Amino acid sequence: MPRNQLRVDPASAAPLWSQIEEGLRRLVASGALAPGAVVPSVRDLARDLRVNPATVSKAYQRLTDAGVLEVRRGDGTYVSAAPPALPRAERARALREGAMRYASLAATFGIPRDESVDELRAAWTELGRGRKGETS
Amino acid sequence: MNADTALPPLACEGLSVRYGATAVLENLTFAVPAGCVYALLGRNGAGKSSLVRCLTGQMRASAGRALLFGRDVWRDRASLMARVGVVPEEPDAPPELSAAGLVRLTARLHERWDVAGAQERLRRFDVPLGTRFARLSKGQKGAVMLTLALGHEPELLILDDPTLGLDVLAREAVFGEVIGELADRGTTVLVTTHDLAAIEGIADRIGILRDGRLVVDEALETAKERFALPLERIFADVTAPAAGGSR
Numbered sequence: 001m002p003r004n005q006l007r008v009d010p011a012s013a014a015p016l017w018s019q020i021e022e023g024l025r026r027l028v029a030s031g032a033l034a035p036g037a038v039v040p041s042v043r044d045l046a047r048d049l050r051v052n053p054a055t056v057s058k059a060y061q062r063l064t065d066a067g068v069l070e071v072r073r074g075d076g077t078y079v080s081a082a083p084p085a086l087p088r089a090e091r092a093r094a095l096r097e098g099a100m101r102y103a104s105l106a107a108t109f110g111i112p113r114d115e116s117v118d119e120l121r122a123a124w125t126e127l128g129r130g131r132k133g134e135t136s
Numbered sequence: 137m138n139a140d141t142a143l144p145p146l147a148c149e150g151l152s153v154r155y156g157a158t159a160v161l162e163n164l165t166f167a168v169p170a171g172c173v174y175a176l177l178g179r180n181g182a183g184k185s186s187l188v189r190c191l192t193g194q195m196r197a198s199a200g201r202a203l204l205f206g207r208d209v210w211r212d213r214a215s216l217m218a219r220v221g222v223v224p225e226e227p228d229a230p231p232e233l234s235a236a237g238l239v240r241l242t243a244r245l246h247e248r249w250d251v252a253g254a255q256e257r258l259r260r261f262d263v264p265l266g267t268r269f270a271r272l273s274k275g276q277k278g279a280v281m282l283t284l285a286l287g288h289e290p291e292l293l294i295l296d297d298p299t300l301g302l303d304v305l306a307r308e309a310v311f312g313e314v315i316g317e318l319a320d321r322g323t324t325v326l327v328t329t330h331d332l333a334a335i336e337g338i339a340d341r342i343g344i345l346r347d348g349r350l351v352v353d354e355a356l357e358t359a360k361e362r363f364a365l366p367l368e369r370i371f372a373d374v375t376a377p378a379a380g381g382s383r
Contacts, residue, residue: 010337011366015357043319047312051337052173053319 005032008049016051020059028068028079030127037079039069143206144169145292145324146191150200153186153348160186162348163200168341170291173318173325175335175356178345179375184328185225187345188296191326192222204292218246221285225296225328227277231270235263235280239287246288254287261309275306282313293317295327299334307334314338336367344374 005027008019027033039045042060046053060077063069070080106116147167153160161183168174178184189195190202193213202209204216229238235258243249258265261279263272269280278298285293295314299307311334317323318338329335342359344352352359352374356367363370 008337010333011368013360013364013366015360016337043316046315046319049337050308050311050315050334052340053315054171054340055337 006045006049008051010051016055017058017062020045020049020051020056021062024059024063025068033079035079035081039077039079041076144203145205146174146294146326147203147206148187148191148200149203151187151190151197151202152199153183153190153195154198160348161190161197164350165200166343166350166353168324168326170324171322172340173327173338174341174343175339176326176328176343176345177332177371177375178328182345182375183348184345185296188225188294188328191294192220193217218288219291221288221290221293223278223281223285223293223295223298225300227274227281229269229277229280229284231268233269234266235269235272235276235283236265238269238280238284242284242287248289249287250289251287254283257283257286257313260313275302275309278302278306278310282310286313286317289321290323292324292326295325295329297328297330299329299331307331311335311338332368332371339367342367342370344371346375 006020006023008016008023010016012019024033024039033039039060040048042053042056046056049056060069060071064071064077067080069077071077102120103116106113106119111119144167148164151164152162164187176184176187186195190197191204191209193202193209193216196210204212204220207216209216230241233241236255239251239254239258243251243254255265258279261276261283263276263279263283269277272280282295282298293314298310302310314325314327315338318325327335327339336356339356341354342352342356343350352370354362359370360366363373365373
């Protein structure tokens with residue numbers, strides 16, 4: 001995994017393990033971490049991020065349970081060959097919740113609707129740099 | 137494995153320290169479970185140093201007990217401290233000895249001691265092995281103290297403000313070594329520090345001392361949730377002088 005792609009903010013209100021979990025999910029979603037790619041050991045990532053190894057372990061455990069990562073015994077941790085697909089209804093619900101969170105955030109900051117939609121397009125473009133053929 | 141692994145490696149039971157009429161520590165009760173990184177915070181004069189002295193068997197409590205692995209450290213200092221590594225607030229070693237000499241000397245004092253691992257660690261810290269201790273920089277002295285504290289692979293590591301007066305790189309090196317130790321051995325750690333930003337990612341639990349009393353003792357994650365604040369703000373709020381109080 002390229003260094004500095006995963007950042008965490010210990011001062012943030014979000015627990016560190018969830019920041020690491022989200023960050024890795026994002027790297028997998030963008031293709032920056034391809035299926036089958038090796039992820040750093042708990043020890044190395046903990047040292048890089050300056051966090052407690054138990055925190056990294058917790059994030060890895062959750063991602064392994066969710067089928068995003070897989071542990072090969074005695075070998076290391078890898079991105080799953082085929083990351084799991086959620087059932088359609090669950091996917092739609094998660095997307096709606098995420099959209100609501102994003103829209104609320106934009107509204108809280110007083111950002112106009114068009115500007116917030118532009119920001120969303122820019123995010124898709126950003127993701128597209130790691131994954132071909134899914135953006136216009 | 138020891139028979140007493142279920143006991144917390146470090147605990148205080150009603151620990152009080154008084155000098156005459158002055159109470160320095162008031163009835164402290166808390167425990168650090170195995171594998172936990174416990175950050176003990178407090179402003180100068182809050183009682184951190186006295187607590188560390190009690191926990192390392194250098195000071196006798198006026199009341200209550202300081203326990204290591206379930207046993208009173210004041211009564212059993214030698215056998216208990218063999219399982220503990222301590223990095224004191226002020227680096228302290230014979231000034232004429234080199235880092236290599238200090239490693240040899242310390243190794244002789246223990247039944248088993250990892251000399252090769254210590255030399256490797258000193259190389260990672262960029263500490264010259266042949267230079268007299270007195271001539272090392274503050275950061276290098278701290279690195280030597282941490283190396284000496286870890287050589288016997290202690291079950292419990294007590295760090296008394298290990299990054300005080302160090303620059304950013306030296307601080308990162310110290311915490312990097314501690315993180316490696318946590319990953320490899322699951323060492324239990326008690327750390328007193330002013331370096332809230334560095335400890336925020338590492339601590340499992342925090343204790344905040346104010347005027348000799350433990351006013352916060354909880355998991356860092358739940359404290360942040362409860363206060364909805366980063367550690368630095370929690371610390372500032374909890375230790376701020378009471379508003380409108382009389383002088």
